[in-house]
Amino acid sequence: MTILVTGGAGFIGSHLTERLLQLGHTVICLDNLDDYYDPGLKQQHIQAFTGSPAYHFIKGDIRRQELVADILSGHQCDTVIxxxxxxxxxxxxxxxxxxxDVNVNGTLSVLEAMRQTGVRRLILASSSSVYGNTPGIPFREDQTGEQPxxxxxxxxYAAELLAHAYHSLYHFDISCLRLFTVYGPRxxxxxxxxxxxxxxxxxxPIRVFGDGSVVRNYTYIDDTVTGFLQALTHLQGFQRLNIGGAEAISLQQLISLLEQLTGQTTRIQHFPLQPGDVLYTAADLTLAQRRIGYHPAIPLREGLQRFISWHKKKR
Ligand SMILES: NC(=O)c1ccc[n+]([C@@H]2O[C@H](COP(=O)([O-])OP(=O)(O)OC[C@H]3O[C@@H](n4cnc5c(N)ncnc54)[C@H](O)[C@@H]3O)[C@@H](O)[C@H]2O)c1
Incomplete structure (x- = not known):
């Protein structure tokens, strides 16, 4: 397949690209290397692929619909991630x-460019944050009343809703993957x-927002990437799927585990919970398991160990 990966120089995008290339796909990466964090890191992320005949990097903005359309037709893409x-x-x-502007208008620009060029297959990176502080735990995709x-x-959430309109109007096949806090190298x-x-x-010192009781479901990057690949194989109709990790734990438990694994302690500075933070995320993975066979394979302890080793090497 020839796949346009938008944001392919980022954390998740660069891991996904690596696996797609290994599987023999052609990857066109469109990324504007924005300044949310050091663009030099993003250049490092994609260094390994540059030069591969199956990889093309285009520095540009998804909000430029004509650019996206030119890329889709010029490279004869069949799928967009x-x-x-x-x-x-x-x-x-x-x-x-x-x-x-970036997340909603940018998504609309991608959808419109797809419509214009006849590309009908899309995997959209959504987020567990769409559930907000919704009372039903663990979060299920078919529970109504998302409360961002x-x-x-x-x-x-708005991007998901737009995607649904394009499925309904133009019969796009779309999977919205609701990712739960992804961690790992990069x-x-x-x-x-x-x-x-x-x-x-x-x-x-480590800065902790809130009293440490906030709970998160953490997903190791390899599991997230597997979720994308499984969604690619089973891309049909419209679906929203939770792609979460093996365990949900509190911030306090996470810090204790990291202290154990690094053999270090440090000073912890407490700050009030930040506006916009949710109190917990917890993924019900039943639907993702049934629809695409998704099941996270990396236990938290092992994933953290891998991350710590990578972190030590890069210093
Ligand atoms: N990392 C997580 O825990 C997590 C959780 C839920 C959802 N997500 C979603 O997964 C996706 C990837 O997240 P990530 O953690 O890899 O972030 P990231 O910031 O590392 O990657 C995003 C990439 O998009 C690029 N980008 C931003 N604006 C752009 C624009 N206008 N045009 C072209 N490129 C642009 C950035 O330069 C960056 O390389 C995002 O959609 C994010 O909302 C991530």
Missing amino acids: HLAARAGVRPSVFAPALYV VSPYASSK QRPEMAISQFVHGLLTQT
Whole structure:
């Protein structure tokens, strides 16, 4: 297959690209290397692929519909995996217009370019954050009443809703994958696990928002990528699927586990819970298991060990 991966230079996109190339697909990466975190890191992420005949990198913005359409027709793409987004919950509270522009208008631009060029297969990276503080735990895709509590979460939900309209109007096959906090090598540097491991290994203070009781379902990157590949194989109709990890634990438990695995402790600074943060995420994976055979394989302890080893090597 020839697949356009938007946001392919990012954390998840670069891992996905690696696996797609290994499987013999051609990957066209469209990424504007935005400044949400150091663009130099993104250049490093894609260094290994540059030069491969099955890989093409285009530096550009998904909001330029004509550019997206030219890429789709010029490279004869049959599928789009849409990851490009402004990520991160907390910054979205202070820059809602930017998040809506990139995540909603950007998604619309991709959908329109697909319609224009006759490409009908899409996998959309959505987020567990769309559930917000909804009372039903674990979160199930068919429970109604998603309650996003940040502009980021709302923008991801809006992207899903737009995608549904294109499925309904133009019969696109679309899977919206609701990802639950993804971690592993190349994780975005502002994310909690990155920050905690960095703090422990460099003996600098760790900042914790809230009292440590906030619960997250953490997914190792290899499992997330497997979810995308399984969704690619079973891309039919419209579906929303939770792609979560093996375990959900509290922030406090996570820190204890990281202390154990690194053999280090450090000072913990507590700050109030940030606006837009949800209190828990927990994934019901029954539907993803039934529809695409998804089942996370990497236990949290093992995933964290792998991440710590990678982190030590890169320093
Ligand atoms: N990492 C997670 O835990 C997580 C959880 C839920 C959902 N997601 C979603 O998965 C996707 C990838 O997340 P990530 O963690 O790899 O983030 P990331 O920031 O590493 O990757 C996003 C990529 O998109 C690119 N990008 C941003 N705006 C763009 C634009 N206008 N045009 C072209 N490229 C643009 C960025 O340069 C970046 O390389 C995002 O859609 C995010 O919302 C991630």
